[in-house]
Amino acid sequence: MAEVLAETQALESTTLGIYRTATVVKGGRRFSFAALVVVGDRNGSVGIGYGKAPGVPAAIEKAQKDAKKNMKKVILKAGTLPHPVQGKFGASSVRLIPAAPGTGVIAGATVRAVLEMAGVVDCLTKSYGSNNHKNLSKAVLEGLLALRLRTDVEALRGVKLEKTAVDEILDASKKYMSEATDTAGATEKAKAPVNTVGQKKPGGKKGGRRPRRNEQEAPKAEAPAAAAPKADAPAEETKSE
Known part of the structure; x- marks a missing residue:
């Protein structure tokens, strides 16, 4: 994201890259940072700067100063x-x-x-x-x-x-x-869309969206036919002796 440097000059800065280098010394490693920055006013002036420092913020600041010196039209x-x-x-x-x-x-x-x-x-x-x-x-x-x-x-x-x-x-x-x-200046304002939900169409069908599957009424099950009364079982015939 661009960073505003000077509002009076309308300059902005964008960091293109941060580079880290290490130097091995007797006590261990000593790190150093370098920054590549581009500075411009978005109106035909632009410059690229490069700076080194022990810390990242200081390296970016040095690169911004270098870019200001090298501004091109x-x-x-x-x-x-x-x-x-x-x-x-x-x-x-x-x-x-x-x-x-x-x-x-x-x-x-x-x-x-x-x-x-x-x-x-x-x-x-x-x-x-x-x-x-x-x-x-x-x-x-x-x-x-x-x-x-x-x-x-x-x-x-x-x-x-x-x-x-x-x-x-x-x-x-x-x-x-x-x-x-x-x-655009000659045309009139577009009219608001007409709500046709619930109104009958010329074909006899109502307008609006179709009901969803879960909203559709399940077909009514037919009532089971009344069971016929059971006939009395015939009496068992007695065998004649």
């Missing part, structure tokens, strides 16, 4: 990326792909943390090679720093470029949102 467009890009650092490589509004950040924990701190709202990602937290985070940062806007490229080359696929997606989403807003 990245170029975004309407909450997504201007174009697809691939960043590489060490044995890790990350592919960043723009996405339509409402997609969200589809990424792992490390890549997601860096993108969210930078201010990316919609993006698709795919990582290749090593999944080491340090290399992955730096690969994402390398990819974000390589982003360029279409207007900047036009100014550098002195040519006019056509609209990119990202521009078309953003234009289509704006058009869809405006049409949905106009339609």
